[in-house]
Amino acid sequence: MMDSMNGWHGQLYRVDLSGHSFKREDIPHYVLERYLGGRGLGAKYLKDEVHPSTDPFDKGNKIIYATGPITGTSIPTSGRFSVTSKSPLTGTIFDCNAGGTFGPALKSCGIDAVILEGKAPEPLFLKITPDAVEFHDAVDAWGKTIPGTTRYLKEHHGKKVKVSCIGPAGENRVMFANIMNDYHHALGRGGLGAIMGSKQLKAIMVDAGERDQRKQAGVADPDMLKVVIKEINKRINASPVTGKGMRLFGTAQLVNLINSMGLFPIRNFQSATDPRADNLSGETIREEIMVSKTACYACSIACGRMTRTSTGREGKGPEYESDWALGADCGIFDLEAVTEANYDCNEMGLDTISCGATIACAMELNQDGRLPDEWSEIRFGNANALQEAIHKIVSKTGIGADLAMGSRRLASKFGAPGVAMQVKGLEIPAYDPRGAFGMALAYATSNRGACHLRAYTVGAELLGLPKMFNRFSFSDKPDLVVTLQNMNAFFDSLVACKFTGMGVPDDYYARALSAVLGSEVSVTDAEIIGERVYNLERHYNAMIGFTREDDTLPPRFSEPLVEGPSAGKIPPLALMLDMYYGIRNWDVHGIPTTEKLKELGISAGEI
């Protein structure tokens, strides 16, 4: 299919943190062809190099930073990169991707990926340049926040360096600590920051040098690429979601919509609509705290919101999910309190979704009388408790030590595992699956636990993208979920932002990739690449021991909501799951068959 090295450099840096050494290594061409980059490349190397039984905090676990074949081009939203590892929160393979400018800078160093191995004996910074990887002492910076670390490195290494780092939460191995880059962009979920902390790696900075020193991968057909880019931008601008809603209200444009449809989870999913939701809406954010819009590299959507609270504190967000997790899910509808909590999470390096959802879980445990006195302030609606809880989580002191484990471990410890709204240990995001049956299946079957981005059926079920599906029908959802999971795995391997999917048809990105590589990649080829990535991840999880029993939802979703537009509905998960496995050609336990792996060119490991 592909026969040139346009789009890639074909090399990576392999870094031994234990011995402070590195080497430049070729990436086999067939690996790039089959897995593209980003999430796909990360999954391929993790499966080949990290034994499934490896403890996520063991030095044998690896962290893989990877860009994709379109990273650094002018294709809209192509500024992303991804990080893959084995998650401490879920125990699964786990990848995240983030925007900003770090990804293009990394690729400008003439490499497609960085594999981090071992464990540094002392806190460490890495500096990546086109010629080398430098190892710098980070003892003085240990304990610094995300903005503190970023400023520190820019002061010492020049303003142009791009920084990806952890905060105190990652240093302390909070199970849902994240990695942040360019101050505000998060590799949010799954505790990747805790793995970085376990390796005593405080930050990676990239210095790609002056413009003329930067290394760009080739583009085979720049004329065709211009045509495709123009068409992508036309679509982004014309779509009401990407061209209007996102630009005016950011991702929080969804708050009032999802609330009005009855699937905006309130108080740990005890209900799914609340008249106070508007306090947290994109409209209210725009009116009350927004300072300016902000965009990632090569993105014309500009969904980011720079905000300021009445205390004078400034930062980015809250995004829809953070707004919900730290707000409505905790029964809190005070935008200022939510925004300040969101700033805290970003500065300390915490995943806002898991943080808010774990606190919400504790609030319900408290409501049910399951927690001792020291938890008395952790009550639904108590905005005053939010920031203090976050700081205790970061330092793992007092109740923070339990909260820092995530909702699954917390609820199990206090004898009520069903109160944790999670799948495979990852907290469920801001869509009640009883209001969109596709999301129920998407959460249950996601390889990294409950994630809305593996198959964002919300687009089809609620926003009519590309066309409206009945959100309470079941028979069309297994196919929809499989298709979306595959296509999103392709997008995550490019690496492009999935928000473009709210305006741009999938084939446009396949055509953009074709122009970059100089050989045709049809949208059908793209789906097969995504399917390969999805199956590889699934196969790795199966080697760890994950089965059908893990493709499930909390028992709460077997009971209907009692009020709102989604009342009375229960997603028929078992039925959808059987159909889903059939489509995937997985066995009844949810494990990819040998024939399927062979068809996709995946070498089978031992299960």
Place this chain on the structure above:
Amino acid sequence: MNQETEASLQSSKIIEEIYPLFKKFGDLLRERGYNSASSGNISTKRGSKMYITRRGSMKGALELSDIIETSLDNVDTGIVLASTETYIHRNILLQTPALATMHCHPPNTVALSMYYTEVLCQDNIIPIDVEGHYILKNIPIITLEKPTGSKEMEEKIPEALKNYNIMILRGHGVFARGTNLEEAYNWITVCEEAAIIIFKCLQLGMDIKSLQGQYSRW
């Protein structure tokens, strides 16, 4: 409940969900004059099964019994009742990202497919109206020796749809794919409207080739 009864119940539930959609789009195709009494066909994928209109059924007056279930990856007797073009639909559903397909005979598109291939010597229609440009850009035409019920159709049509949402079988009709029936239907209507605009511009004596823009490589 034994497995057979369970499977049969599941099929009934699925057909219950599908029938209103087939009925709706069958009626719409009839209203627009895209089919004769029993031409065209509609199909959708549900797991490892395909649901398709019965051979000879009237698409503008579909009944519940006109929806036939057949396996996507095995041979079963459903094929006896299903559309003559079942294998084309099956291959489209298996070989492309399609979750639904639709076939019909929109007259302006069919007429233009012959004009483009024979007079303009062009094996694609590039819409010249704004919506056609925006949505479809380039519609491939394939010419087959046996354009009805042939093995060649079962291979060439899915192949053409691997990178396009709609294609034209010269002198016969269109095949469209989508994530659902509504999307497939949408491509068909946009295609036929683009064909009508081209006809009108030809009647006005305009040079349509000069209006095609840059989409020949799309």
